[in-house]
Amino acid sequence: MKKTVLAAALAAASCLAQAQSSVTIFGIVDAVVTVGRGSISNRTGLDNSGKESSRLGFRGTEDLGGGLYAGFHLEGALNNDNGTGAATNVNNQSNGGALAGLAGGQGFTFGRKMHVQIGGNWGEVRLGRDYTPVYPNQSQFDPMGTNGVGTSQVRSNLGGPTNVRASNSIGYFLPRNIGGFYGQAMYFMGENSSNAANSDDGTGMGIRLGYGAGPFTVAIATQRTEFLTGDIRTSNIGGSYNAGFATFRAMYQVDDIKGGARGKGAVMGANVPLGSHELRGSYGFYERDTAGNPKARKLSLGYVHNLSKRTALYTTVARLRNSGGSSMALNGSSTAPNSSSTGFDFGITQLF
């Protein structure tokens, strides 16, 4: 799962290893055959990241003594179906993301996470690009995770460029052992000039607080990103309970664009381990308050076969029903308003 590159003066004779510092190479390669069916068009493909997000990364930590440490984390997405990387967003604004038409020219970026951190018994500070505080609830409390055809529609929300990550951020994490409580806060900057009309666009902050005890954990998060066209606020709450035979999970989220649209969604379900196998399923919805109240409901069922701790085969099937004028569709298919869509994944994922 982790590979430590040893900074060792490794003498073959004396067998003395002097590990002075280290960089770890890590990653996931997940490939998936996907099928999407809708009332207008279907699509079949070989895609990536059906269960876990494919990635390649480099990270390291240095012990500075007295409980203090510093480290770095560089992690980028792999589109392992075609060889490209994935764009990042440089300013948390709509003009800071991918260039249209880049196609096969999209190089590898470290857009997933890229930060330097310093920490101690007082917590940890991170500088760079990282997940925003509302993301962990989306990820940890969705039985299908945040990948593949089964993931909650909550993630196709109104959250804007900072729904998952933010650049130019300063993050703080509470220390690990404070009686079951955990939490984090983040401030991120759009870095526009002070004399621009939209000087604060892409700037924002968020916070997440949670409590875990034994088999139970719950967490709430909220964040606001400023935009001249209307600040975006996203808040969510989620929790999980490990009953032994299964872990139950649920999450609820509200997105609110100031002076604009509002949306809300939820997902609930369970993961059932069966030796090296796992069954998982969820039900969820996402609804906007725009004309007609467009709403998408989704039922997802999945099966995972762990071939080892690093490698798994998996399959997922999901059925999405639209109403109120919604026309969401799965796996690249397209469907008419108020029609349904079905998607199917069959893939393999490997950690390294």
Add this chain to the structure above:
Amino acid sequence: MKKTVLAAALAAASCLAQAQSSVTIFGIVDAVVTVGRGSISNRTGLDNSGKESSRLGFRGTEDLGGGLYAGFHLEGALNNDNGTGAATNVNNQSNGGALAGLAGGQGFTFGRKMHVQIGGNWGEVRLGRDYTPVYPNQSQFDPMGTNGVGTSQVRSNLGGPTNVRASNSIGYFLPRNIGGFYGQAMYFMGENSSNAANSDDGTGMGIRLGYGAGPFTVAIATQRTEFLTGDIRTSNIGGSYNAGFATFRAMYQVDDIKGGARGKGAVMGANVPLGSHELRGSYGFYERDTAGNPKARKLSLGYVHNLSKRTALYTTVARLRNSGGSSMALNGSSTAPNSSSTGFDFGITQLF
């Protein structure tokens, strides 16, 4: 040649290394001074990949027990003369490749090969981006390989975006020891919507079969890629014979665009090892059936000095003659129809 990054808890005192899993970093850096001369213009440059394709990659394999294994392979091209990467093609179609004008902005991609594989005594299945079945014959049976001024004109063919590699592919390889036979098949997808006029563009399949016995091997391959403007079929056959003092190689290929142009080409020659030195030479042609039957003939001679198993100096000279209106030219020069062109390479290549 290979570097294994050890996932080791390496205790300096006890000298106990617990290698649990591994990722290997590998690559080639090949730099070459190139000169191209034609009747219209000449060009001199410092380029890359004159003998071997410059690359950087990460790969790993996991033993799953019972003869089963899984692994991954990430490999991208290095333009080590200027620092850029090279674009890949995301959909096996003309609009899925490089963005024009990207220049120094072209980042590193894993466009050479990027797949996850699972295999056993029944063979191996690969998912992702990989060589198409017609490519190995072009590579293994050309005495000059597929790089530099000496490589066969067969590779400047009508094969389209899938002549060398395909994205969104599912490949199958026969197991290694089946009485000298070897082979592979690949299905790849363009992933267009089912309701598009060109819904099947970039989708195709191919197969390669070979037989090797002692110093002799021969292989045939054929593949077809669908396009609304005319399916492209490429077929080739090649073989080699190791006579001890030299290895002789020959290859013949036909490209056929349905309702369009047709081309055929061949290359033959030999590699002569002389201790740490190697002489190599080839003669080949490529001819299209369009008006005038444009044809290019090429004679290539090369010399390689292996400084070690990893590092070599090399030089190649090639002379290309055009006829029938052809105006192909070498190493970035340009030449008038039916004129000649001469190219010269002097380089160094290093594996790691």
Add this chain to the structure above:
Amino acid sequence: MKKTVLAAALAAASCLAQAQSSVTIFGIVDAVVTVGRGSISNRTGLDNSGKESSRLGFRGTEDLGGGLYAGFHLEGALNNDNGTGAATNVNNQSNGGALAGLAGGQGFTFGRKMHVQIGGNWGEVRLGRDYTPVYPNQSQFDPMGTNGVGTSQVRSNLGGPTNVRASNSIGYFLPRNIGGFYGQAMYFMGENSSNAANSDDGTGMGIRLGYGAGPFTVAIATQRTEFLTGDIRTSNIGGSYNAGFATFRAMYQVDDIKGGARGKGAVMGANVPLGSHELRGSYGFYERDTAGNPKARKLSLGYVHNLSKRTALYTTVARLRNSGGSSMALNGSSTAPNSSSTGFDFGITQLF
């Protein structure tokens, strides 16, 4: 600082490490809170490379026997505030650099350095992309280095695309021990066609010679890059003296566009080590001979706290004064002609 990836068959039982060859992974992650203030606009951001240039690289060397060695060096910039890489320049010309508007789509390149080298007791030859001969004087003789708000304005000069690095280059370095002398020469190519009007654009050469004895070193460098619109010549001289309690540094540079503008600049100052702390300061200017003789003067003061050999906290403040119509500004702020600008950095840098 360095990490050696061992190509080792590491037997847990026998503890025998057979290091056959190696690739080293190395890098720096430097994150910095920056504030820029000018008469027109201010800017606050979380940026990268405030003290050292953030980077990720792979390198290796092979002993070929008889004093001969070969190696490779791949090194690219990390924009660790947002996940992008940085563009390189493929042809040493203005059209060979970054594509405008690439934003979050800019992938990682190896644009910092990317070469293969071969060397011996006669010196070293490098092929690829590397620093031009005028750069080391800018870097070694500026007390603030070449990063952050404190670096000399000399680097915002008229030097054009080859001011820091060149692609398609052939470089030669003198051997290390020749009585205190050191030096290098470089020839680089624009690689335009011979029949183009600007066939020589981006082609040039340079040389650097230095002498060091005990606490003292001095070096001169000059280079010329050809352009149809006017060749650019840059020359500089710099030196340093380690007085024990402080190291004093100074540098002077002249840039000259043939038939066009001319500029000159200088920087001087000192680095004062205080145990694990360091104070540093510099004063410099850059002046152009265009209408009004626009000139920028800058005073920089910095403090570095080394937490370890790999990790440091730092802060820098700089004040820039414009005259003669100049309107340079610091850290992304903007200021009116002849107005001032102030910048502030607070960051952390970590080597690996």
